[in-house]
Amino acid sequence: MALIEANICRKMNREDFPILKQQVYNRPMVYLDNAATTQKPQVVIDALSGYYETINSNIHRGVHYLSQIATNEFEVARRCVQQFINAAHDYEIIFTRGATEAINLVAASFGRTYIQAGDEIIVSEMEHHSNIVPWQFLCEDRGAVLKVIPMNDDGVLDMEAYEKLFTAKTKIVAVAHISNALGTINEVGKLTEIAHAHQVPVMLDGAQAVAHEPVDVQALDCDFYCFSGHKMYAPMGVGVMYGKERWLNEMKPYQGGGEMISNVTFAKTTYNELPFKFEAGTPSVGDVIGLRKAIEYMQGIGIEKIRAHEEELLHYTTEALAAVPGMRFIGTAPRKAAVISFLIGNSHPYDVGVLLDHQGVAVRTGHHCAQPVMDHYGIPGTVRASFALYNTKEDADLLVKAVIKAQTMLS
Ligand code: PMP
Numbered sequence: 001m002a003l004i005e006a007n008i009c010r011k012m013n014r015e016d017f018p019i020l021k022q023q024v025y026n027r028p029m030v031y032l033d034n035a036a037t038t039q040k041p042q043v044v045i046d047a048l049s050g051y052y053e054t055i056n057s058n059i060h061r062g063v064h065y066l067s068q069i070a071t072n073e074f075e076v077a078r079r080c081v082q083q084f085i086n087a088a089h090d091y092e093i094i095f096t097r098g099a100t101e102a103i104n105l106v107a108a109s110f111g112r113t114y115i116q117a118g119d120e121i122i123v124s125e126m127e128h129h130s131n132i133v134p135w136q137f138l139c140e141d142r143g144a145v146l147k148v149i150p151m152n153d154d155g156v157l158d159m160e161a162y163e164k165l166f167t168a169k170t171k172i173v174a175v176a177h178i179s180n181a182l183g184t185i186n187e188v189g190k191l192t193e194i195a196h197a198h199q200v201p202v203m204l205d206g207a208q209a210v211a212h213e214p215v216d217v218q219a220l221d222c223d224f225y226c227f228s229g230h231k232m233y234a235p236m237g238v239g240v241m242y243g244k245e246r247w248l249n250e251m252k253p254y255q256g257g258g259e260m261i262s263n264v265t266f267a268k269t270t271y272n273e274l275p276f277k278f279e280a281g282t283p284s285v286g287d288v289i290g291l292r293k294a295i296e297y298m299q300g301i302g303i304e305k306i307r308a309h310e311e312e313l314l315h316y317t318t319e320a321l322a323a324v325p326g327m328r329f330i331g332t333a334p335r336k337a338a339v340i341s342f343l344i345g346n347s348h349p350y351d352v353g354v355l356l357d358h359q360g361v362a363v364r365t366g367h368h369c370a371q372p373v374m375d376h377y378g379i380p381g382t383v384r385a386s387f388a389l390y391n392t393k394e395d396a397d398l399l400v401k402a403v404i405k406a407q408t409m410l411s
Pocket of ligand 1: 035036098099100101128130131176178179180205207208228230369
């Protein structure tokens with residue numbers, strides 16, 4: 001029954017994405033680069049153009065009609081995100097440009113407030129560069145030390161090693177909910193519990209999780225949760241930093257400018273209340289409204305149903321690819337999202353990617369902004385196929401067919 005339902009929803013949903021109706025190289029387009037960015041359903045595209053056609057104006061300070069409507073829509077979107085990740089308060093939702101900016105915000109503001117020379121920050125070996133470099137900036141500025149949770153060859157974090165990293169100097173843990181390079185779903189509840197037992201807060205990078213797994217920040221009990229809209233069917237240019245009120249109240253602002261102030265004089269500036277304290281300047285209002293539409297769209301299908309559908313595709317595709325001669329999977333954790341990283345024999349991932357592209361199959365090749373992961377395996381990169389709610393078994397079959405052809409041509 002679940003399968004039949006998933007099949008029906010599969011057919012329905014694909015139609016919602018106009019870009020997928022195109023052909024590339026006179027072939028149906030098989031879009032499997034969803035970990036990089038997802039395509040947008042018509043409702044999101046309409047919301048974006050509708051915003052510019054009818055209510056575009058600057059928000060919060062305007063007394064006029066359009067500004068009031070746009071402000072209201074913006075704040076409705078904030079409550080929609082709050083409910084989507086089950087945050088306790090709407091003012092714990094801070095809009096950013098994306099996950100990268102959200103993580104930089106946490107690193108900079110938390111860092112300015114709490115980190116001193118000799119303090120320690122824990123990240124993991126499987127982080128995206130966005131969750132490494134901002135912490136390295138902070139370490140350089142403050143004389144702090146970055147410590148790394150190792151992973152095993154399946155791409156699973158070593159929890160024993162993790163526990164041993166804590167000292168009295170540990171100030172924050174920052175870990176991916178789901179790895180973009182390996183697909184590993186980390187045990188983020190457990191990671192958080194261990195950190196909290198040491199009175200250390202946790203930031204989760206949810207960029208690869210929010211479109212694929214139900215996320216409940218109160219159940220996870222994480223202190224910060226960061227993600228991008230464009231990986232969850234929303235427009236580019238919008239993201240979210242969730243933070244627990246107690247931290248956000250204490251933390252110094254990230255950027256200075258309009259909106260984030262309460263009163264400015266040359267002698268002293270005071271800051272606005274939450275969430276505005278962290279939202280300097282004009283936000284991307286249309287994109288925020290698009291984000292709300294994307295959330296409502298996913299909720300209309302059901303995030304649990306999306307998860308089950310993608311999991312089915314993951315198993316189906318992995319099994320079929322395993323039969324290709326020379327196939328080597330990179331990332332074989334028992335709990336995985338629908339991200340399949342692989343190499344074929346000694347072929348360079350770029351060559352495989354180009355051959356797949358010419359058969360209409362869009363995948364990503366390279367280090368996926370996770371060079372330490374590639375260093376772990378001693379490889380330059382991988383070929384990565386990543387799935388979304390609109391992908392089908394036909395897409396998986398075309399991928400496998402294209403991979404077999406590429407393998408034959410390269411061997
Ligand atoms: N973290 C992870 C795990 C990601 O996959 C990405 C995007 N590839 C990011 C952070 C950064 O997201 P963005 O480029 O949208 O800011």
